[in-house]
Amino acid sequence: MKKIINPNRKEWDKLTLRPKVKQVELNKIVNQIFSEIKNDGDKALKKYSKIFDNIVLESFAVNKNAFNDASKKVQGKLKAAIQLAKNNIEKFHASQKETFKVIETSKGVKCWRESRGIETVGIYIPGGTAPLFSTVLMLGIPAKLAGCKKIVLCTPPDKNGKINPVILYTANLVGITSVYCVGGIQAIGAMTFGTESIPKTDKIFGPGNQYVTAAKQAAQNFGVAIDMPAGPSEVLIIADKTCNPSFVAADLLSQAEHGKDSQVILLSDDKNIVEEILSALKLQLKALPRKAIAEKALENSKAIVLKNISQCIEFSNLYAPEHLILNFNKANKFIPKILKAGSVFIGKYSCESAGDYASGTNHTLPTNGYARNYSGVSLESFVTKITFQELTKEGINNIGNAIELMAEAEQLFAHKNAATLRLNDVD
Numbered sequence: 181m182k183k184i185i186n187p188n189r190k191e192w193d194k195l196t197l198r199p200k201v202k203q204v205e206l207n208k209i210v211n212q213i214f215s216e217i218k219n220d221g222d223k224a225l226k227k228y229s230k231i232f233d234n235i236v237l238e239s240f241a242v243n244k245n246a247f248n249d250a251s252k253k254v255q256g257k258l259k260a261a262i263q264l265a266k267n268n269i270e271k272f273h274a275s276q277k278e279t280f281k282v283i284e285t286s287k288g289v290k291c292w293r294e295s296r297g298i299e300t301v302g303i304y305i306p307g308g309t310a311p312l313f314s315t316v317l318m319l320g321i322p323a324k325l326a327g328c329k330k331i332v333l334c335t336p337p338d339k340n341g342k343i344n345p346v347i348l349y350t351a352n353l354v355g356i357t358s359v360y361c362v363g364g365i366q367a368i369g370a371m372t373f374g375t376e377s378i379p380k381t382d383k384i385f386g387p388g389n390q391y392v393t394a395a396k397q398a399a400q401n402f403g404v405a406i407d408m409p410a411g412p413s414e415v416l417i418i419a420d421k422t423c424n425p426s427f428v429a430a431d432l433l434s435q436a437e438h439g440k441d442s443q444v445i446l447l448s449d450d451k452n453i454v455e456e457i458l459s460a461l462k463l464q465l466k467a468l469p470r471k472a473i474a475e476k477a478l479e480n481s482k483a484i485v486l487k488n489i490s491q492c493i494e495f496s497n498l499y500a501p502e503h504l505i506l507n508f509n510k511a512n513k514f515i516p517k518i519l520k521a522g523s524v525f526i527g528k529y530s531c532e533s534a535g536d537y538a539s540g541t542n543h544t545l546p547t548n549g550y551a552r553n554y555s556g557v558s559l560e561s562f563v564t565k566i567t568f569q570e571l572t573k574e575g576i577n578n579i580g581n582a583i584e585l586m587a588e589a590e591q592l593f594a595h596k597n598a599a600t601l602r603l604n605d606v607d
Contacts, residue, residue, distance in 0.1 A: 298382050
């Protein structure tokens, strides 16, 4: 990690930059694959599964027997851990359900809003270097709670054409049975256009590498919504001399091991504690199975010393991190000052991995600075909201004249007439 001591404020914008991705080249690849999937369906999927995953599949759909086999391969202790996480995620997301309330805006004018589950949603689950079965919980549970009628799950198979058994077990646990062995750009393309095997979806969710991210953004050009634009995973940690350096080092590495293009940022008001954290990080890194990946991510990462915690919060708001950890005393008093972050972890025992797995909050969060204007996935992400209004004779009488005047001022006389006819009827 690059160390920076008391940078001038003019440098802050530059220090918040993420590693660049060659977007033009990515878009060219995505457009080519999308075009073939749109025209050739499953044939194109098979072609790109052979090119990218080096497998030949006769069928993309996972059959029912595979779910039963997967359950037998998952250890009981892991099943119990998944169940605990499932319970907490359900509790937190179920609390987000809204009960509609009828508001009488004027006498005889009633307005309200109701939610409807998005009919068909697509879920992408990475399965390469890290099979993210936890994301099945994070996306499948709110989709079910929202009442989505069809949930399509795509995830890349291994070299034998099989899906990780824990992904299949978790999918079955939350009630997802439409699972397909396809990954990368081609999976997003399949859920965007639909093929002979895979249904077209209305909205696509889930994390992925730079190729998946570019494909999701392209899907929006074809009338398919996505959860949010995103990039590689990231964490920003604010720590002072009261922190446990080993805890902070572990949190930095927990994000760095996600991928070579991940980024971690450490902020502190104490130069000495930064040195202690970096020493602890070097020790822990040696024993990390994903050491090579984490080392590459650390090349894009920074440890920055600022004048005080208030400046650290200010810098964090400029960076708008996916994950923000506050590892210092009396962190709660700074909560009102946090304006831009995907998910916040308060105090020395609140490790970021708690949110990734089992605390109950959702780990599908805006990255790459998108926390400035996007929220993480919630129950609301899986619904559309429809407004309703009902006017009685008294209601049209009370607001009809305002409608006429405003419509006439905009020179929309058919609009005016729709109110005038009703007012005449009431008279």
